[in-house]
Amino acid sequence: MATAIYPGTFDPATFGHIDLIRRAAKLFDKVVVAVAENRDKSPLFTLEERVVMLKEVASGFDNVRIIGFNNLLMACAREQQADTILRGLRAVSDFEYEFQLAAMNRHLDPGIETTFLTPSESYAFLSSALIKEVASLGGDVSEFVPPQVMQALKRAYSAAP
Numbered sequence: 001m002a003t004a005i006y007p008g009t010f011d012p013a014t015f016g017h018i019d020l021i022r023r024a025a026k027l028f029d030k031v032v033v034a035v036a037e038n039r040d041k042s043p044l045f046t047l048e049e050r051v052v053m054l055k056e057v058a059s060g061f062d063n064v065r066i067i068g069f070n071n072l073l074m075a076c077a078r079e080q081q082a083d084t085i086l087r088g089l090r091a092v093s094d095f096e097y098e099f100q101l102a103a104m105n106r107h108l109d110p111g112i113e114t115t116f117l118t119p120s121e122s123y124a125f126l127s128s129a130l131i132k133e134v135a136s137l138g139g140d141v142s143e144f145v146p147p148q149v150m151q152a153l154k155r156a157y158s159a160a161p
Helices: 015-027 047-057 073-079 092-108 128-136 147-158
Strands: 003-008 030-036 064-069 084-088 113-117
Touching: 003 015, 003 073, 015 030, 015 064, 015 084, 015 113, 030 047, 030 073, 047 064, 047 147, 064 073, 073 092, 084 092, 092 113, 128 147
Parallel strands: 003 030, 003 084, 030 064, 084 113
Antiparallel strands: none
16 A cells, blocks of 8 residues: 655644545545644644644545654654655745755655655645735735635634734
């Protein structure tokens, strides 16, 4: 059975992320969406909140499991018995960084490949950072995020000083 691990911060999850999950669920027997703690990015939502949101929005995929992790990705991939690390490429500018990550990951464990997927064109410009910026300034991002995420963004930014 082929297992892919799709790591990310998912702060918050967007329709671009959901698009990649949907497509990966068709390509792989199992997909593990691994939500990174990633304190360096100062996430808006806690790890637990991001895991819960993703579980809600990805509940329709029978072969997808959502987990949180706070260790090295390759260690998590081994724990999950993943054959492939799934990464999304939105633009050419993403490629150089992703290429470096793939090379380092291959060095750490040559038995785990990296697979790149590009999002649907309608989501190619989306990023969680852009969603947060627009939402924090009162902009409507409801066409880019699931309703559960939209509600969480409203709560987060209405509570901000």
